[in-house]
Amino acid sequence: MSTLVTENRFADPDRAYRALIEAHRGLSDDDSAALNTRLVLILANHIGDHSVLQEALALAKQSMGTAEAKS
Amino acid sequence: MNNRKIIYQFGYRRCADQDRPSPARHPVIVVGAGPVGLCAAIDLAQRDIPVVLLDDADRIGEGSRGICYAKRTLEILDRLGVAAPCLEKGVTWKIGKVFQRSDLLYAFDLLPEDGHKMPAFINLQQYYLEHALVERAAGLPNLEIRWGNKVIGLKHRNNGATLNVETPEGSYELDTDWVVAADGARSTLRGMLGLAFQGEVFEDRFLIADVKMKGDFPPERWFWFDPPFHDGHSALLHKQPDDVWRIDLQLGPHADAKAEQAPERVIPRLRQMLGHDDFSLEWVSVYTFQCRRLERFVHGRVVFAGDSAHQVSPFGARGANSGIQDAENLAWKLALVAKGEAPESLIESYDLERSAAADENIGHSTRSTDFIAPRSAQELRFRDSALSLARHAPFAKRVVNSGRLSTPSTYETPLSTPDADTWSGSARLGAPLPDAPMRDRNGRPIWLLEALGGRETILHVPNGEQPPTGSHVLIIVDDLIDEHGFFAQRFDAIPGSTYLVRPDQHLAARWRHATPSAFKSASRRLRGFEGGHA
Numbered sequence: 001m002s003t004l005v006t007e008n009r010f011a012d013p014d015r016a017y018r019a020l021i022e023a024h025r026g027l028s029d030d031d032s033a034a035l036n037t038r039l040v041l042i043l044a045n046h047i048g049d050h051s052v053l054q055e056a057l058a059l060a061k062q063s064m065g066t067a068e069a070k071s
Numbered sequence: 072m073n074n075r076k077i078i079y080q081f082g083y084r085r086c087a088d089q090d091r092p093s094p095a096r097h098p099v100i101v102v103g104a105g106p107v108g109l110c111a112a113i114d115l116a117q118r119d120i121p122v123v124l125l126d127d128a129d130r131i132g133e134g135s136r137g138i139c140y141a142k143r144t145l146e147i148l149d150r151l152g153v154a155a156p157c158l159e160k161g162v163t164w165k166i167g168k169v170f171q172r173s174d175l176l177y178a179f180d181l182l183p184e185d186g187h188k189m190p191a192f193i194n195l196q197q198y199y200l201e202h203a204l205v206e207r208a209a210g211l212p213n214l215e216i217r218w219g220n221k222v223i224g225l226k227h228r229n230n231g232a233t234l235n236v237e238t239p240e241g242s243y244e245l246d247t248d249w250v251v252a253a254d255g256a257r258s259t260l261r262g263m264l265g266l267a268f269q270g271e272v273f274e275d276r277f278l279i280a281d282v283k284m285k286g287d288f289p290p291e292r293w294f295w296f297d298p299p300f301h302d303g304h305s306a307l308l309h310k311q312p313d314d315v316w317r318i319d320l321q322l323g324p325h326a327d328a329k330a331e332q333a334p335e336r337v338i339p340r341l342r343q344m345l346g347h348d349d350f351s352l353e354w355v356s357v358y359t360f361q362c363r364r365l366e367r368f369v370h371g372r373v374v375f376a377g378d379s380a381h382q383v384s385p386f387g388a389r390g391a392n393s394g395i396q397d398a399e400n401l402a403w404k405l406a407l408v409a410k411g412e413a414p415e416s417l418i419e420s421y422d423l424e425r426s427a428a429a430d431e432n433i434g435h436s437t438r439s440t441d442f443i444a445p446r447s448a449q450e451l452r453f454r455d456s457a458l459s460l461a462r463h464a465p466f467a468k469r470v471v472n473s474g475r476l477s478t479p480s481t482y483e484t485p486l487s488t489p490d491a492d493t494w495s496g497s498a499r500l501g502a503p504l505p506d507a508p509m510r511d512r513n514g515r516p517i518w519l520l521e522a523l524g525g526r527e528t529i530l531h532v533p534n535g536e537q538p539p540t541g542s543h544v545l546i547i548v549d550d551l552i553d554e555h556g557f558f559a560q561r562f563d564a565i566p567g568s569t570y571l572v573r574p575d576q577h578l579a580a581r582w583r584h585a586t587p588s589a590f591k592s593a594s595r596r597l598r599g600f601e602g603g604h605a
Contacts, residue, residue: 033449037456045466 004055079202080130083219083239094233094244097123098409101251102222102234102260104128106137106197107377107394108253109204113151114402116214117525120409123245124214125236127221131205136197138309138317139388142182143479143503145189146576147399150525152210153203154189161193162310167292169473171458173299177468181476186557187506188518192476194290194311197391225250225263227371249405250373253398258379264370270363271437273384274324275444278331278357282316282341284350294473296443296458300344305443305473315353318344319385321444328357360384362433362440368397369422376401381429383436386443386474393432396479397425403525403574407598417599420486428480435475442472479503486573488580488593496563503576507557512550519558522551525574527597529590534566539590573597 010016024032044053088095101112104126112124140148140157148154165181182191208214223242224235231248252260261268293308295301307319320340322331330336332355342348364381368374377394401421407413445451460467481502490500497505507519526543530551538546545551553559562570562581571580571593580593 033452034456037449037452038460041453041456041460041467041470042464045464 002049002052004052004059006059079198079205081205081216081218083129084217085238085240086215086217088245089238089240089243091243094246096231096246096248097121098247099123099249099251099405100125100234100245100247101253102126103252103254103258103377103379104131104201104205104216104218105253105255105377105394106200106204106391107398108251109201109208110147110151110395111251111253111376111398111402112214112216113153113204113208113211114399114525115406116208116211117151118402118406119213120406121213122215123247124208124216125220125222125234126216126218129218131198131201137385137388137391138194138196138311139392139477140193140195140200141388141392141477142187142189142191144392144395144477145193146503146506146520147395148200149189149520150576151204151207153200153207156203156206157195157200158190158193160199160312161195162290162312163190163193164290164292164310165191166289167294167473167476169471170293170295170298171461172295172297174462176458176461176471186508186555188508188520189506192292192388194309194317196311196313196315199312222254222259222263225260225373227373230372232372248372248409251398251401251405252373252375252379253377253394254379256378256382258375260373261365261375261379264373266365266370268361268363268382269366270361270382270433272361272363273359273440273444274446275440276322276324276326276328276331276357276359277385278318278320278322278326278337278340278355280318280320280337280341280355281311281353282318282345282350283314283353284316284345285314286310286316286345288316292476296454296471296473298344301340306344307473320344322357326357331357360440362437364426364429364433367422368425368429369418374401374405374418374421376425380425381433383432384440386439387432387436387476388474389432389436389477392477393428396428397421399575400425404599407574413598414600420484420599424480424482424484424486427483431480432477439472439474443474482577486579486597486599488571488589488596490581492581492583494563494581496561498562498570498578498581500578500581502578504570504572504578505561507553507561508555509558510552510554512552514552517551519551520576523572523576525576527574527594528572530562530570530572532564532566532568534584536567539569539585539587541590541594571597 098120099115099122101108101124104124112122115122145154168178169176219239221237222234223237226233232250234245236243254260290310295306298306304321309317337355361382368380376397383389404417404421408415408417445454457467457470461471481499487501509517509519511517529539529541529544531538532547567584569582569585573579579597
C-alpha cells in the first residue's frame with residue numbers, strides 16, 4: 001500500500017499549474033466543472049490505489065476546513 | 072393497472088393438525104411459498120426433514136416479479152430438481168449491452184468460458200419458477216404445503232416456537248422446533264418480532280412494464296443511459312418467454328406513481344421506445360426501492376431468509392437470486408441440526424455467511440443505483456463524465472455501472488479450513504465449486520456438480536497412496552473422469568490434491584497432501600464443531 005505524496009513532484013510546478021489554468025480559461029462554470037470531473041476520473045484511475053485516493057479526498061476536504069478558518 | 076392473469080390457483084384444504092386437541096409439533100415450518108420458501112422447503116424435504124410450508128394466499132401469479140435467474144441459482148434449482156423445466160421455458164442469455172443515447176458504449180459477456188452445465192442467466196416469469204417448484208414439492212411425501220394458512224401469531228418457546236395460524240375455517244396452533252421466515256419484503260413475522268430494517272431508501276421512481284409483442288431484439292440485456300426515447304433518464308429491456316418483454320423506465324423522484332401507470336401515459340412512452348404500437352400491456356407497476364437488511368437473520372428459533380431479511384434495488388438481479396442462495400445455505404445446516412448431527416450453533420454461521428452476502432449485494436446494488444440515479448448536480452456530472460470518457464478510454468467503461476449482475480458470494484467463514492498450500496485455478500475456498508464436464512465410471516457424461524449432489528463430499532486425485540475415507544468420496548480417474556482437463560485446470564489439481572466440499576457445494580478445505588486427521592478435523596469444522604478439533 002502506497003501513501004499520498006504531498007511534496008512537490010513536478011520539475012516545473014508553475015508550468016503544471018499554468019496548464020490547468022489554460023485548460024479552463026474561457027470556459028463557463030458548467031464546462032469547467034465538467035472538465036474537472038473528467039480530470040478527476042482520469043487521474044484517480046492513473047493513481048489506481050484506493051488508499052491513496054482516500055488520502056487525497058481527506059486532504060482536499062481538510063483544506064476546505066482550514067481555508068474557511070483562515071478567511 | 073394490473074391485468075396479469077392469475078395462472079395457478081390452489082385450494083385451501085383442511086388438515087389433521089386443525090382437529091387436534093393440542094398443537095401438533097413439527098421440526099421445521101417454513102412461512103411463505105415464494106421462490107425462497109419453496110426452495111428452503113424442498114431442500115429440507117430432500118434432506119429427509121419433514122416440512123410444513125404455510126402461505127396466506129391460494130394462488131401464484133400476482134404482484135411485482137423477479138425475472139432474472141443467475142447461474143448459481145440455476146445450479147441450486149438443478150439440485151432441487153426444477154432446473155430442467157425452467158431452462159426449457161426460460162430465455163437463456165449472457166450478453167449485456169450498454170447504450171448512451173443511441174450509441175453502443177460497450178457489451179459484456181457474463182459467461183465467456185465453456186464447460187458449465189448452467190448458462191449465465193435465464194429470464195423467466197416468476198410464476199413459472201414458482202409453479203415448477205410447487206410441482207416438485209408435490210412429489211415430496213414429507214413436504215406439505217398449506218395454502219390459505221396465514222400466520223397471525225408467534226410465541227417463542229424453549230427450543231422452538233408456537234404459531235397461531237388463521238384459515239378460512241378458523242385458527243389453530245402449531246408447535247415447531249424451527250421457523251423459516253420467508254414471508255417476503257413486508258414480512259409479517261418480522262413485524263411480529265418488532266425487528267427494524269436498516270439501510271437506505273431511494274427516492275427515484277421506476278416504471279416497470281411487461282409488454283407482449285413480436286420483437287426482433289436479441290436475447291440480451293439492453294440498458295440505456297439517456298436514450299433518445301426517454302430523455303435524461305435510463306431504460307432497461309429484457310426478453311421473457313411467451314413474447315413478453317420487460318421494460319424498466321426511470322421516472323425520477325417526483326413522478327406521480329398513479330398517473331404514470333395509466334395506459335394513456337404508458338402507451339405513448341412505450342411507442343416512442345419501440346417505434347411502433349403493435350404491442351399489448353401485460354402488466355404495469357411503478358416502484359421505488361430500498362437497500363436495507365435486518366441486523367441479524369437469526370432470532371432464537373426463527374430464521375429470516377430472502378426479502379424478509381434483506382432488500383436490494385433490482386439492478387443486478389440480486390433479490391431472488393440471493394434469497395434462493397439464503398435458502399440453500401440454511402437448508403443443509405437446519406437439516407444437520409434437526410438430525411442432531413451438528414450443534415445448534417451451526418445456524419449462527421448462516422447469519423454470518425448470509426449477512427456478509429447481503430452486505431455485498433446491498434453494496435453492489437447501492438453503487439449501481441448511485442450511478443443510474445444521481446442525486447445532485449455533481450453526482451450527475453461524475454456519471455455523465457464517466458459515460459463520455461467511456462468512448463475514449465477503457466478504464467471508464469469499467470466505471471459505467473448499469474447494474475453488477477448477481478454472482479455467488481465467497482464465504483469468509485469459520486466453517487472453512489484455511490489453505491495451507493498455494494492454489495491457482497478458478498476454484499476458491501469458501502466459494503461454490505466451478506462446474507466441469509466429466510464422465511462417470513461407466514463413461515457416461517456427468518457434470519461435476521451433479522456428481523456432488525447435496526452431500527458433503529471429498530474429491531481426491533490419486534497419487535498411489537491410500538485414498539481418503541468418508542461418507543461420500545469421489546476419486547478423480549475412477550469415479551469421475553476429467554476427459555477434457557477442465558477439472559485439473561479449474562481446481563489446479565495434481566496427484567494428491569484433495570478437496571472437501573460442503574453440502575451446498577462450497578469449497579470447505581483443500582490439501583496437496585492430506586492426512587486422515589486433517590479430513591476429520593475439516594469435516595467437523597464445516598459442521599460447526601468448535602475449532603474443528605476431533
